[in-house]
Amino acid sequence: MPETQKFAGGSGDSSSDNSLQANSVVHRRYKILGILGQGGMGAVYQARDLNFPDVHKLVAIKEMLNPATDPAIHNSTLKLFQREANILATLNHPAIPKIFDFFDQNERFYLVMELIVGSDLEELINKTKELPVDKVIDWAIELCDVLEYLHTSQSKPIIFRDLKPSNIMIDNFGKVRLIDFGIAKIFDSDVRRHTMIGTEGYCAPEQYKGNVTTLSDIYGLGATLHHVLTRKDPRLEPPFSFGERPIREFNTNVPERFVEAIERALSLEPDKRFNSASEMKADLERLRYQPQVAFGAVAEVNDGTNFFDGLDADGAIQPKWKYPTEDEIRASASIYKEMVFVASYDTNVYGVNLADGEFAWKYATHGGIAASPIVDESNRLVLFGSEDKTFYALDCRNGRISWSYTTQDKIRSTARIAPDVDAVFFGSDDGHLHALNVLNGRFLWKHDMGDPIRSRPFIFNDLVIVGAESGEMVALELSGNRKWGFRARRSLTSSPYVDTIEGICYVGSTDGYMYALDASSGYSSWRFRTNGPIISSPVVHEGLLYFGSADGYLYAINAQTSREKWKFQTEKAILSSPVVHNGAVYFGGIDEYFYCVDIQTGKERWKFKTNGAITSTACIANDVILIGSLDKTLYALPLVG
């Protein structure tokens, strides 16, 4: 049998030294014609049985070396071999090659058996591009049948132990034949002191603890079928990682029920697999011979989390209140004490009561408002820029203007306050990052980036970090001095986010990448590719980074390794930035839904339909989620799930 392990064993290849020569006659009966295969234990020969002089009766002779030098061990190995050979010789099943004879000669053991003409499954995998799924199901049923025979026909179950593609022949009649029975294992001295690469790939986990049962063969069968259908060799993958390679991701022709059967056979816990080969056979026969009713017609069901509060009779979330405006709500609301502040593209900023959504005040600008109003709590100001080029500071209690400041172009960047220095920072389409005194709007400095700045600055360690539409990002000291720069391939509309514990800055770009940078030096650590522009701003929660992409997915990736933990698919692009709260991540989609997704599982807890795309970020306070939609409405949803 072909060796699968690249560095298996440390001992040299002694088997070739004394291999039987062509045309020699062994056991006074078998004339060696040639070698069929060479394995670690010895060779498999093709031979002619001279007891039938008038016909050309061909047999296979399997050779096994006895590595034991100690006479006692040598003897017990011999006894074991004879006993096993005797058992094999009594087996009678169409998938098991007939054993005709066994003998030993020159310290070697020989098993004379039926010669099978065909290809083993491994060769078939390598020779073909795809095997017909119906054929694979037939083979699986035949394999279950022979396993059932092995497991039940004798007083003690015979466990094959080593089911894998290279041990399964498909003969010239298209029938399954099991070769290479565990008898060879008797001679496997298994001295593995040296580090080696490569694992068996098909073995059940319990076999590594010496607990081999008939259910281990079920796992081996599942592993074999997985390999045949996905064509992903498990010996080249981490052990027991079949679950990470869903069959239908590689082969869409495989019916869901066959996938389920294989997945069940591959359960890590033996008692979660089929109870027996016959049970698995029955399952596969039903699948093979009964007409299939439309796959995947079963509706998705939520996983029974308790969130009845706030659901109506149909199980849909009902808003506590809605606040209508005259135009699209593109930006996020904010909350201070009992008040909600929301900006609309209708040019107004509204003050609304948090409890009931009642109007309190509004302030009209001369342009649409695309930036989110923010609150300076210590000075009780609401701050925002408008497309009328002006940045406003309003008294949050009555909406009366405190001060304003005009830039050279539209303002779409949401502002950030550095409370320690009473400064507020925001970008403008005039290409500058502006720094003002938050108390009186007095100009402190501005930094020229040449291209519009629409992202929201982030403040970390006395650095103001902001990206521009040119793709350039800078970190400025609070004095305005440039500390470091970075450039993405396309625009940085997504706002940078700094994990303040690790000091890593994350930012998405319309080039499709999410970047991780050292916030103190600007050196980029990694980037993660999505299949669409990233406008959504990232957020980190407990080592995971969440963000949406225009490819329609909300991603959760490990912030240290950039490995994907899960991704959640929506119908259209995600421009809204996620918010994590109490084990769930909240975000809106261009598909008009607002989603609540479990951060552990990446599965939907609930969703809420608005009548317009959602581009803004949710604002969560107490028991309310505020989300604005392009349907002009601000929704106050109950915080459930």
Next chain:
Amino acid sequence: MDLFRRLFTQSQAKPDELISKTIEPEPFEEQKATEATTVPIPAVNAVEEKDESEIAYADGATRPLPPETVITTSNMHLTFGQSTDVGMVRSNNQDAAFSFFSTSRNADQRPDFGLFIVADGMGGHHDGEKASAATAHIVAAQVTSSVYLPMLTGENDADRIPITEALVSAVQKANADIIARIPDGGTTLTATAIIGDLAYVVHVGDSRIYLITKDGIEQITRDHSLVQRLIELDQLKPEEAAHHPQRNVLYRALGQSESLEIDALTRRLPPNSRLLLCSDGLWNVVEEKDMLGIVIAHDDPQEACDKLVALANTNGGTDNITAILLYIPSS
């Protein structure tokens, strides 16, 4: 405190800039002359890298402190030790170790840079040691040219690839090279590039990196071994793994296949923490609590490395032993 003042005074600087800013307007040339004294690294048996012009404590020279400085730790740098030994059983050492550290002091303010590599080769007929040596050199050369040199020249190159990507592609290059040149050899690879106080780690196989702080010892790499996989899947208890007959079976290593999956991670190193890179010849025979004890007890990383290797030999020395130890400064 004086954040407000800083906002308005352009010339005010952050603490780590104070030194250069406060001695202005001293001519830059003169500053360089007093500081560019290079001191070769103290006795470290760096196997691969002895180029003293590169390994340098440029800021190590004593000089009068600037009058206004409030920082006393600005001269503190990472220090490291490296030790490797054939062990008590094997006839040749298939491990490879590589250490490189550079620090400089000038107006450009480049962070300190370090690159540390452990590779544990496997395969007969000297293929193992060839594979680990080739891997260490290829990765070092690649990372130097793709990360370190651009850092020195200060190119603000828009196309510069992220650091872990550069590390990963260096490992891919080494893998392709081994497959082409040493088909019967394989090797583990655990490497970290240190830039400032960030550690960028790439890892394949069962060599390890431990992060040691006052709170204890934490393994930050994950072995690509059969037994580790069984443990992760709750199919084996860690105590069963210690003596498992197949504990040396890896499912991932360089030289195995063209497509190699490489673990990459970034970790911020806390002040005063210590980073230990080692081959399985150390961790198979020395318990974590003993590693912790030795590392904590020694102020000199080289001494600690030598002690770790000596203990591995005392405990049997069944395999080649390699340890690289980094002491992160307090600021």
